[in-house]
Amino acid sequence: MEHLLDIKNLSVEFALRSGNVRAVRDVSLSLGKGERLGLVGESGAGKSVLGFSIINLISKPGFISGGEVIFQGDDISKYPYEKMRRIRGNRISMIFQDPMMTLNPVLTVGTQMKETLRAHMNISDKEATAICIDKLKKVYIPSPEKRLEQYPHEFSGGMRQRIVVAISLLTNPNLIIADEPTTALDVTIQAEIMDLLLELCETENMGLMLITHDLAVVSEVTQRIAVLYAGRVVEVGPTRRIIENPQHPYTQGLIKALPQSAHGNRLNQIPGMMPSLQDMPEGCPFCPRCEHRKDRCATQTPPLRPTEAGGFVACFMEGACNE
Known part of the structure; x- marks a missing residue:
């Protein structure tokens, strides 16, 4: 299987007054095109830090202190900020734990989705709307044309997470990193979101890195x-x-x-x-x-x-x- 992502001896440290502490220690992993990999462990194991470090979203005082993140043949861990922005949210998308923390409560869903598209593509409003509707259909949001005009608080928790998944799909990424994507949802909705991610990986040939503490979930998806x-x-x-x-x-x-x-x-x-x-x-x-x-x-x-x-x-x- 051709490798999409190669993590080689990656270390992440946080600079504290008492000295540097290492949250990720010499991690080496690979992910093939269209492959689904689960990262499992207790809280504090370093799963989310590893996921964030792949797209260089580690906030100060954190920093990548060693190793490489090879994505499609390039070491993106050394990319400058502007060059990394063209990768982040475009070729690599991330789904976060809480959709209400991801979505802006004062902007309509359509406005937020179109902003994502315009950040990475030079397209008209009509083209952007068509792409947004198509992605909402892919995640089984009913009446997508109407939903574009609604605000996040008008959706249920499961529907909000589906919208977050739709946003992550807007640019047809090669890799999705899902950080505990079902933590805030009830069991029935969790299963629906996991089934949706599995279906999308198979139909779109996307790689998936699923970060979770739940072995039962990864056993079904990865x-x-x-x-x-x-x-x-x-x-x-x-x-x-x-x-x-x-x-x-x-x-x-x-x-x-x-x-x-x-x-x-x-x-x-x-x-x-x-x-x-x-x-x-x-x-x-x-x-x-x-x-x-x-x-x-x-x-x-x-x-x-x-x-x-x-x-x-x-x-x-x-x-x-x-x-």
Whole structure:
């Protein structure tokens, strides 16, 4: 599969008075054209920071401190601001968690959609309107001509998120980064939005990076999963293989914590908490919480190594992790 995106040894730091802290640590990932990749982990694992860093939306005091973001053959992490603007929202679009934070409440949906188009294309108002209507139809918004004249507060939460998806599609991007796109929605609407993203990826041949803490969601939508912990990738591989046979103790804990894994018993809980970025332990960051830890785990950081099933895992205890 031809690669659309290659992230190589990417690190992101935040400059604080007490010193720099690393939120993303030497992450390397790839995404093929039309492929769907899930980024999974607890809150604070670095998922959203990684997503924002791809399109260089890290606000100060944050900055990319190392590595490369190769998009369609070019390292866009080194692009100046104006050149990056031609990529951001055009060839790479992002869907954020809360549509009410994304949409301007005092502008109609049509005005906001046309502004996005004019930022990247030199087209007439008539052409822009036609594109807006077409994209609203693609996300199954009824009466799209009428909806263009309405304001965000006139839509339900699920409809607002569909509009955000439609805006992300306006320029026919090659890649969509979806950051917890269904967090604020009820379960039924979540399923509808996920089905919509899956359908659009298949029909439009777009790459999708889905950032979420919900393994159940990624198991239905993505083809590969990357599990993040404390800013590092600890496991990556085909979705079905990771769900059915996780190799890393952290991935195993996440899957055992799913309600459908309880079978009427108490939910499994991973002991302890993720370490603070300002107080990262030496060695494997998961070591203090791991029931399989050995002496070397406290002093050495395990590298990502290939597994027999075609994935990669950052763990020294291969035998202990094949439960």
